[in-house]
Every structure is written in structure tokens, then in C-alpha cells.
Amino acid sequence: MIFVEHGPRPEIPAYLRAPFRDIRRGVSAVAENTEEFLESAAPMLPDPAWRVVRSTLDLVEHFEFSETLDAQVLVPARGFVQARNHSAKGAGACARCLGFAWDHTHRSQASLRHVMFSESIAASSLRGIPSPSSASSSDRSALIFLKVLKSGAIGRMPGLATETGDNVLNDASVLLASALVWLLAEPAATEAEERRLLDMSLSLTQAIWDDIPPNTDAPEALGGRFxxxxxxx
Amino acid sequence: MMMTNLTIPPHNDVQLHKAAQRLRWFLAAYEHQIHTTEEETGNRYRTDEKKLTRVFADWLKDFEAQKPEDPRDNTAYVGFAAGLMLRALLRHQPSVSEGLPNQADMSNPAHFWPEGYLYVAFCLNVRGLVLQSDYHEEQNLSDLMTEIRTWWSFRENAQEDPSRAIGFLDLFAGDEPEWAFPQIFRVKLARSGKGRSPKPIGPGKSGAAPSQVPDDGGH
Structure with a gap:
């Protein structure tokens, strides 16, 4: 903990940040699951030993990069979702924001606790989205939604014998849609307010998701709803 | 008992009736209303934000479904939209009373039905503010707002059918209520003589007031 909060932090090159965040997500999820599995063995361990194991796993589980979600990420991400920019940087920023949204909200959905999001895979799939000459701005958000869902960026953790339930696809879709709605909406003034806006977006999307036509062959209609x-x- | 004015959250350059169609403004305004009502009445409330978002989503759906095409009907629609909001609040009940002040007076509507009073105060305040800010019209509340017999009837009727709350909100706001089909805007418009729709709606029954509304309830 002391090293994490006060020790020297190496500067991570920009091209490695997304894979590093994915690794952090993976390690964090493994730690969380390990703690759950070891819970049943806890009575067999001496109390001090269990406390050390648990605090180590907690530390790994909640380890976070010091990076914040500021205008340098949000502006190009919003530009990409709103079809105002079509650069690889915009695609990366969009994937970064979707990863941020996933980290911020997925634990509130029981079915998604053991489901992971890969920012690297999402960014790679978004770079393949056509520019507005072949895709209108109104369906850009729907294309992003469909691309990411089909890319394999969202998936169950490999090697874990955990039940994920039947609602994974639906709940992951709602979460992804809410992140896009957040990026389409008028920005908030501060990062704290952006987080609050993201929470509101998830609640609103959950509340009216049933009204969204599930027909994914009609991106124009889906984008219109977003x-x-x-x-x- | 007077209803205190609501301090509204900022809405930048957006007209108030547009801001009120945004969840972020709605949640902030509702929070302001809770503080205002708690200070005014001594009541204490606990609110479930998930339910409140559900209220907003349902209201939005109802609001969009009946939005008039003719801009001359917009002012009337403000009042109707406030009634739709009251109906959604009563259906989902996002707030729960957690306590009344010592020596609460049960003939005071705010203590007789704390949740209902909070919802009505919110809807009337937003209604009045939108009318004043965007349409330069004043809302003149009825004396029935403080009349406990009206509130008995209001609570009983709203529990039976939340759509009847739409008529009661009109009553409190000093407007002519539509009791037969309170949930249909064009009926209300037609009855008020402002209807611009050539098609008559409904079976044409006279709009009978719901049970136990005081005789002078309709003005």
C-alpha cells in the first residue's frame, strides 16, 4: 500500500496504457475471485495468515492507475461517438471511456461481476468503423455498440468455474448502451459530475431499455434511441 | 399553510420546460424540493433514486406520447404534464416519510399524507415555475390545497387509480379538472373549449367528479 500511494510511479508509454489497464482488470478480477473461493477455506487457516492473504488480495483487487478521466480523453471520445472525428486517437479514447464506464458500473450488476471488458480489443474493433462518408452521424453510436458487442471485448473470465447467469448479454448491452448515451449527452462540468452523470445514464437506460427495439439490424433506429x-x- | 417557493437548479441557457425534460435537472430539482418541504413541514423523507429515475422514464414516455403539435396548446400541456408527473410519483412512490415533527397536526395535509404532500408540492412548484419563466403566466393555487377533506378524497382516489391524481392537481392549481378521462390531454383540451382537434374523443359522458370530492371542489 505504501509503495502504491507514495512510491515512484514509472511513466507508462501511451501505447501500453490500454493493455496495462486490461491486465489490471484481469488481475483485479482474479484477486476478487480468489478471495471468494478461499473464503470457504478461511476457517482452516490461522486468523493472522488469513488476514494477510485477504488484505493482499484486496490491495490487488482495488489497485488503480493514477490516470483520471479528463478533457483530453473525453473530448476526442465524444467527438468519435458523435461522428465529429474519425481518428485512431478518437477510437482509442472512446474505448478508454467505455472501459472506464465498465469499471465504474459493472459491479452493480450481479450477472456481470465475473465478466470482463478488454479496452484493447474494443479499440481495435472501433478503428474499423467506417468514416461518415459511408456511415451517417446518426448511426455512429449504434455502430460502436454493435462492433464492441461482436468484437469479443466483453466476455466471461477464462478458467473460472463461476455461474454468470442468463442475463449477461442483456445486462452487458444495457451497460454499453448507457456508456454511449453518456458520451452523447451534454458534458458535465467536473470529473465527479461526469461519474454522477454516468450513474444516471445507467439508471435511465435500465429504466427504458425494454422500449429500445432489439432489432440490431436497424442501427439507424438504435442510434436514434441513444x-x-x-x-x- | 403556504407552499414555499422551490429554489430551482441552474438550467444554463435552456428554457425551463426543456431543462425539466432532463434527468439531471429533474433529480436536482426533486432534491431541492425535499429540503424545502422538510424545512417547511418538519417532516423527514428517505428517497430511492432508482425509483425516482423510473418515475422520470415513465413520465417521459407519457409526456412524449401526448405532446401537442399546435404550439398554442403548450401552456395547457404544462399543467397536464405536471399531472402526469404526479401520477408517476404516486405509482412508484420513490419517497418514504421517516418521521413527522413532534405534535404533528393531522389536519395539516403535509402531516396527514407526507408523501402525497411532497409530490404535490414538487409538481405544483415546477408547474408554476415553468408557466412563469417560459410562458409569463402566474399560477394561482386554490384554497383547497389546505382543505383536509379534499386531501382525504385525494388520497383515497389516488390509491384506487393514480390517474385521478391528474384531476386533483388541476384542482389544487386552480384549474378546471377533467374527471372522466384525466389521463387524455385532448379530452381536457376539448372540454376547456380550446380543443383544436376536429375529432371528438370518448363517449361524451359528462365529467363526473370522483367520489368524495367536496361539492365546491370543481369551482
């Missing part, structure tokens, strides 16, 4: 929700966020 925009409409963003207007009311």
Missing part, C-alpha cells in the same frame, strides 16, 4: 436518451439525460 440520441433521444442522451437528450433527456
Amino acid at each position: 440520441k433521444d436518451m442522451a437528450r433527456h439525460l
